[in-house]
Amino acid sequence: MSIRVQNLTKEYGGSSGRKSSGQSSDRAVQKAVDHISLTVQPGEIVGFLGPNGAGKSTTMKITTGYLPPTDGTVEVNGFDILTHPMDVRRSVGYLPEHNPLYLDLYVKEYLRFAGSLHGIKSRELSQRITDMIELVGLGREQHKRIGQLSKGYRQRVGLAQALLHNPPVLILDEPTTGLDPNQLAEIRQVIRNVGRDKTVLFSTHIMQEVEAICDRVVIINRGRIVADGPLSQLRSASAGAIVVVAEFEGALPNPELLTSVPGVEQVEPLEHGQYRITAGTDIDLRGAIFRLAADHNLTLVGLRQQENSLETIFKELTK
Numbered sequence: 615m616s617i618r619v620q621n622l623t624k625e626y627g628g629s630s631g632r633k634s635s636g637q638s639s640d641r642a643v644q645k646a647v648d649h650i651s652l653t654v655q656p657g658e659i660v661g662f663l664g665p666n667g668a669g670k671s672t673t674m675k676i677t678t679g680y681l682p683p684t685d686g687t688v689e690v691n692g693f694d695i696l697t698h699p700m701d702v703r704r705s706v707g708y709l710p711e712h713n714p715l716y717l718d719l720y721v722k723e724y725l726r727f728a729g730s731l732h733g734i735k736s737r738e739l740s741q742r743i744t745d746m747i748e749l750v751g752l753g754r755e756q757h758k759r760i761g762q763l764s765k766g767y768r769q770r771v772g773l774a775q776a777l778l779h780n781p782p783v784l785i786l787d788e789p790t791t792g793l794d795p796n797q798l799a800e801i802r803q804v805i806r807n808v809g810r811d812k813t814v815l816f817s818t819h820i821m822q823e824v825e826a827i828c829d830r831v832v833i834i835n836r837g838r839i840v841a842d843g844p845l846s847q848l849r850s851a852s853a854g855a856i857v858v859v860a861e862f863e864g865a866l867p868n869p870e871l872l873t874s875v876p877g878v879e880q881v882e883p884l885e886h887g888q889y890r891i892t893a894g895t896d897i898d899l900r901g902a903i904f905r906l907a908a909d910h911n912l913t914l915v916g917l918r919q920q921e922n923s924l925e926t927i928f929k930e931l932t933k
């Protein structure tokens with residue numbers, strides 16, 4: 615297991631240390647993460663979604679060892695974050711949400727500094743820096759000071775920093791925020807490429823990003839995990855209402871016929887002989903609609919089931 619989070623809780627305010635039974639505090643306590651469990655297998659790319667303030671960054675900071683948990687355990691690459699913090703740091707590449715960079719340093723100077731903190735030997739480090747600059751597409755900007763770089767290129771420096779010590783696990787907190795569409799596509803490609811032989815947990819607010827990159831999605835809301843699974847599984851599990859659009863040769867003289875199909879809850883006429891038919895439960899209406907059309911001599915020219923978009927699922931689960 616590359617990441618194993620068990621029963622993790624984080625409270626801000628109140629007591630600063632780990633909880634022991636019966637411990638209480640007078641200060642206002644904000645429970646940012648509430649008994650969550652989550653595992654990420656080696657080689658998986660997992661999208662971590664949730665509305666603002668849901669607890670994504672808090673979970674990621676704890677997983678990288680930057681913040682202590684209030685309760686629960688976290689292991690990265692088999693190392694416990696509390697008992698083996700240095701092994702955890704070696705195992706993880708972390709791009710924090712507000713990518714902290716030294717603006718006065720040159721790109722290579724900064725990467726050399728970041729690499730030396732990881733104890734990478736000088737000769738090996740030069741080669742690693744060259745390779746990472748190439749990998750994240752910093753070639754043209756590599757001789758600038760970080761303060762002279764655009765947001766997208768600063769983000770690439772952060773990504774290069776996270777990858778420098780060749781960690782098996784990458785934790786990226788909103789790595790594509792504020793990038794233009796071209797940069798977005800390039801950084802996504804970088805994440806996909808590094809994800810071929812690394813475990814990646816990344817947070818984002820962009821649904822298409824998850825659809826484009828991830829094997830699996832975890833959705834957190836108010837500190838609790840409300841969904842966890844492959845995208846296809848989430849789509850069918852959260853289906854709730856199944857919607858089918860049936861198109862006939864023209865408007866039906868008796869559209870109420872459609873409501874006689876077992877399971878149909880609502881029929882909404884659209885234009886050009888189309889009807890949006892909603893079933894309350896997870897049943898496929900298409901066969902029944904087809905048979906109904908045949909029985910009543912109605913010419914059915916189209917029939918398609920609408921897929922739940924990740925956006926719809928997200929809204930449903932986090933409202």
Ligand SMILES: Nc1ncnc2c1ncn2[C@@H]1O[C@H](COP(=O)(O)OP(=O)(O)OP(=O)(O)O)[C@@H](O)[C@H]1O
Binds near residue numbers: 666
């Ligand atoms: N240092 C802190 N002190 C007190 N409360 C905090 C602190 N950091 C985060 N919080 C609170 O914890 C909750 C979770 O915040 P967190 O930053 O983990 O959410 P997030 O899902 O990453 O949000 P966003 O998508 O807006 O970045 C929020 O209510 C936030 O206000």
